[in-house]
Amino acid sequence: MATVGGDFATYIRERxxxxxxxxRRYESDxxxxxxxxxxxxxxxxxxxxxxxxxxxxTQIERIKRDMKTRAATRAGCTWACRSRRPRRASCWS
Numbered sequence: 001m002a003t004v005g006g007d008f009a010t011y012i013r014e015r016x017x018x019x020x021x022x023x024r025r026y027e028s029d030x031x032x033x034x035x036x037x038x039x040x041x042x043x044x045x046x047x048x049x050x051x052x053x054x055x056x057x058t059q060i061e062r063i064k065r066d067m068k069t070r071a072a073t074r075a076g077c078t079w080a081c082r083s084r085r086p087r088r089a090s091c092w093s
Contacts, residue, residue: 022070029063036060 036056043049 025070026067029067033060033063036063 036059040053040056040060044053046053
């Protein structure tokens with residue numbers, strides 16, 4: 001996890017940017033999987049392309065594994081507050 005220094009607004013901006021990047025990466029991975037799957041579907045039965053098609057399946061599995069890992073770890077940001085704590089705030093313990 002990355003620590004974002006500054007105020008809460010900075011944290012919100014950084015978090016939104018990280019979420020946008022994650023969403024773009026997810027969409028890109030989905031498109032790549034679809035492309036590789038189409039290649040496999042076209043060529044897995046042809047003698048000369050079967051080895052390449054099998055390699056595409058391996059790439060699909062690797063991308064899916066990476067997607068699961070990213071979803072599980074979900075790289076986020078934590079907010080490091082550098083200001084004083086308020087005097088009366090029951091939610092701060």
